[in-house]
Amino acid sequence: MDATPAIELRGLARRYGERWALDDVTVDVPAGATLVVFGPNGAGKSTLLRVLATLLRPHAGEAQVLGSRLPERAWEVRGRVGLLAHEALLYRDLSARENLRFHARLHRVAQARVEELLERMQLAGRADDPVRTLSKGLLQRVAVCRAVLHDPPLLLLDEPRANLDPAAAALIEPLVGRASGRTRVVTSHDPAGGLAEADFALGLRDGRVALSAPADQVDHATVEELYR
């Protein structure tokens, strides 16, 4: 883990209409570290990921991601983050291979990388089927391929193991888990699993920070309290 912050947020706020989805969020994430974000539905976890991914502009506060200030220098960040969202960010009528090849062209990644990822995710047998015909678990594996296709230094993962069986969860681990060595922001509803992979824990409730501490100083009960 590098002491240089990959993410620096100071009083970050974001609203939808009159409702503040994020309010006064301050957190630092060193390069190579994992921040796990806990919180009940609607707490602002996905909004935080979308702000970090440059898909939403902050409405107040300061945000610096990978050394670039948002939103002014958002263009420097695009292409250096891998986002695994609730939606797969894939075209339903294209196959996994076609989707990945398309994204490879946009990111200027060699087509060989597509084949490598399909093999690693054990998707080669279904790589030419339209993704709309894939199960949620297989779709999630294709989405993982898309998120890491361009080897981004920062991963933003919204419940990355959702829809995955234990074998598939193990399969994606080298790409998006701690072993990937990338800076990661991961949302989770699983206190035990989340804390196990976290260097830092952030708890959100109604868009505000309810918990912010190194993961080894947080116990399960504290995280579970966020959901009561």
Place this chain on the structure above:
Amino acid sequence: MSDREPAQMRPSLALLRKDLLLERRAPEAVPAMLLFSVTTFVLFHFGLGRDTLSGQLAAGVLTVTILFAAILGINRLFVSEQEEGGFDGLLLAPIDRTALFVAKAAALFLFLALVEVVTVAAFALLLLGPSPWPALPGLILILALLNGALAVVGTLVSALAIRTRARDLIVPIVALPLLVPALIAAARGAGPLLAAAGAGSIPTKWLAILALYDLVFGLLAYAVFDFLLED
């Protein structure tokens, strides 16, 4: 992809290729526009109670039908991006966002051209009095310029509308008034070509107006498209 392609063209070509592949894989826009156009000609045939049209009336029926058919395509232009968060996937890519504009406008232009191959033939069979052959070169030029206008304005309006809940309402309400000058120029330009007495010369004044419209709106769209995609 060839290394000789200019770097800024690569994302546009990749996006265009993807849109053409999607339309081939799951045809939506082209069949809808085709069906609409042919049905409209049948309705005009019976509604006007005339077997043949010529001159300005024929040009008006043809261009207005193409305009309304284009609205269907414009409405569908960004739908594949909206599903499953494809838009976010594009916005995360390190590409100039105007590449998306160029690709979408090119796709819409090609879809319209494809539709017009059938539509003009159907128009000639169902409604047009004079022979279409003498008018064809001029008509192709006018329709190409009209397609340019529809593609540019359509892409702009579609990008504006796609993230709103009232997309189907916003597209015609915003696009049709913007396209009135292009429609007038195209219809007036095509009128003499479809005259009962035989195709007249191409009216250069209306062609120039149509070309100027394409240029102005093309530059305007190119300049503002990036801002339309901002959150």
